[in-house]
Amino acid sequence: MKKTLLASLGLTLLLSTSAGAAFAEDADSVPVAKESNLTSLLEYHEQEPNDNFEQANYYFIGDAVIGTLGEKVQGTWENYDVYKIMAENKSSEVRFTIQGDKYSDSWLELTLYDSNGQKIKRSRNGQYFLNADLEKGKDYYMTVTALGLQPGGHIFDYKISSEVVR
Incomplete structure (x- = not known):
């Protein structure tokens, strides 16, 4: 019985390895687009505290992050979150989009700063998106x-x- 079980497991392993190798060979011959239109490769939640530049959460172009504002966090009422972005691949125009509630008396705003904390650009008039040129x-x-x-x-x-526009 042990020999039959081991032989069965060995055969299964051999077949799965062979199938994986065959699939990899086929994948090499499939043309791949240089840029993907995927809007989110990874989705994750913000980590508190992230209320200033020193505590900023990392954010990667193409990913999505979920956050909350308007709650008491660690004893402090929060209306501000900060994310650090690094333009890795190449200089490009990126469109940041924020999805969230809109109220008549309050709304969300995106603001982009350089590494020295100088304001570059912000969303305007309740727009829930921001286009920006980022340098590699x-x-x-x-x-x-x-x-x-x-x-x-x-x-x-x-x-x-976010997504790369051009």
């Missing part, structure tokens, strides 16, 4: 701010995603 190898910071939000007011659950 440079660090940037993206902030999400709940404007008009009062302590104990609305709670914003949001999702930031």
Whole structure:
């Protein structure tokens, strides 16, 4: 019985390895697009605290991050989150999109800063997107701010995603 079981397991392993190798050979012959249109490779939740540049969560172009504003976090009411971005591959225009609630008295705003903390660009008039040119190898910071939000007011659950436009 042991010999039959071991032989069966060995055969299964051999077949799965052979199938994997055959698939890999086929995959080499399939043309692959240079840039993907995927809007999110990975989705994750923010990690608190991330309320200033020193505590910023890393954010990678093409990923999506889920966050919350308007709650008490570690005893402090929060209306601001910070993410650190590094343009890795090449200089390109990136579109950041934020999905979240819109209220008549408060809304979300995206602001992009350079590595020295100088404001580069921000979303305007309640627009929930921001296009920006990012240079390869440079660090940037993206902030999400709940404007008009009062302590104990609305709670914003949001999702930031991005894609290379050109």
